[in-house]
Amino acid sequence: MTAAAPTTATFDSLDPATGEVVGTHPVHDAAHVAGVVDRARIEASWWEGIGFDGRKERLIAWQKHLVQHMDELVALMHRENGKPYGDAALEVTLAIDHLHWAAGHAEKVLRRRRVSSGLLMANQSASVAYRPFGVVGVIGPWNYPVFTPMGSIAYALAAGNAVVFKPSEYTPGIGEWLARSFLEAVGRPVLQVVTGFGETGGALCASGVGKIAFTGSPGTARRVMAACAETLTPVLMEAGGKDAMIVDEDADLTAAADATIWGAAANAGQTCAGVERVYVHERVYDRFLDELTEQAKGLAAEPGGQLGPITMPSQIDIIRRHIDHAIACGGRAVVGGPDAVGDRFVQPTVLVDVPDSCPAVTEETFGPTVTVTKVRDMQEAVAKANGTTYGLGSTVFGKARAVETAQQLRAGMTAINGVLSFAGVPSLPFGGIGESGFGRIHGPDGLKEFTYTHAIARQRFKPALALTTFRRTAKDEERAGKLVAALYGREGREGRRKGR
DSSP: OOOOOOOOOEEEEEOTTTOOEEEEEEOOOHHHHHHHHHHHHHHHHHHHHTHHHHHHHHHHHHHHHHHHTHHHHHHHHHHHTOOOHHHHHHHHHHHHHHHHHHHHHHHHHHSOEEEOOOSTTTTEEEEEEEEEOSEEEEEOOSSSTTHHHHHHHHHHHHTTOEEEEEOOTTSHHHHHHHHHHHHHHHSSOSEEEOOOSHHHHHHHHTTTOSEEEEESOHHHHHHHHHHHHTTTOOEEEEOOOOOEEEEOTTSOHHHHHHHHHHHHHGGGGOOTTSOOEEEEETTTHHHHHHHHHHHHHTOOBSTTSSBOOOSSTTHHHHHHHHHHHHHHTTOEEEEOOGGGBOSSOBOOEEEESOOTTSHHHHSOOOSSEEEEEEESSHHHHHHHHTOSSOOSOEEEEOSTTHHHHHTTOOSSOOEESSSSHHHHOTTSOBOOSGGGEEOOBSHHHHHHHTEEEEEEEEEOSOOSSOOSSTTOOHHHHHHHHHHHIIIIIHHHHHHHHHHO
């Protein structure tokens, strides 16, 4: 095992609501990261060796430990991330539910199973299994510092991998807490943490891990992919969204407005699959807007309030630019507006009459803002919802056409008459397309994402026609041709007859 080089540089994590120092953490360099990955390879061998039952037992022990110490983690999330206690508790609860699902379903999804060998290869017994990469690197975000990375960590661990987690530089203490809790529950450092900035993440990409799971902006995702390309390290990318909600004329408008403001403003709007655009049928537009306006006016971003601060200070400027540009282009703020943007907190803002070309419609805002647009019908709503380079989540409110509308959306996930519900269902895959990335966490797809496929063909008896040998004769080839014609030619001939 390579010895980890001493790291002397440090950085502080800050309470985004007050600017107070929450903790001081090391900036891990490439040598340290390499040493951690070397240790992880040793742990991965042991972890895979204890099998599905052994891993399930230990992951359930970690699950129980998280439940027992949940208040401690929630308090840390409130300080380091800034979100209200209730939101932090909900996030941890969902993460625990996913951990439980992954631990309990890994064997069923990943174990070796028989598959058909086909008619020509009937002498073979065919099987497939999904095997762990060994070590998986996870580069996590700050907005959901437990739930989002746990969507990779829990599923990668359940699949038999060791994990090296690089949390965001804004929430390093939460990452360290998770690794420490795992060690306390399991007794082996199968989950380890490295902290620092982009250079630390780059070192993890170059360390030779089996796969990198990344959550962040599209720009950073491209840099991660470029770094991983040097070693042909496969990647899973979740790169944000500009998610739309569609409200049909037969929707429950009160429920739709409630879902809109929660999807737009919960976690201070810092949700990759949150609601940023709403398209409303013209027949109910005015009533919906009145309901949304009334609900949004009742919310406030403030210390101890329902909405917390903006965690990343640089995001304030982006939010301000989007609001200012929308109004300069002819849009109106029916709630909030330019004055809603403070130094640390941003008040809920509802924008209307915003042109489709404005950044508030085309770019991820990542703040408690939402644009509301009137449409003639669901066809126009779908076209506008799909008119983006992103493709993460989406929402439809309605009755008669809700499922039909949902099926036309270009997105990885859709909630009908609810918001973000797909994220809470452990058996559903989570992920997007386009600028929102690729690959999936959660569900069977999420388990398989952290494995490679291993196929085995075992000869049960000698074949009637031995074709993969230099002893093959012309007669064997003739018999093989006749067999293929008999087995597969009839369908083609019958199809041509029917087409006449």
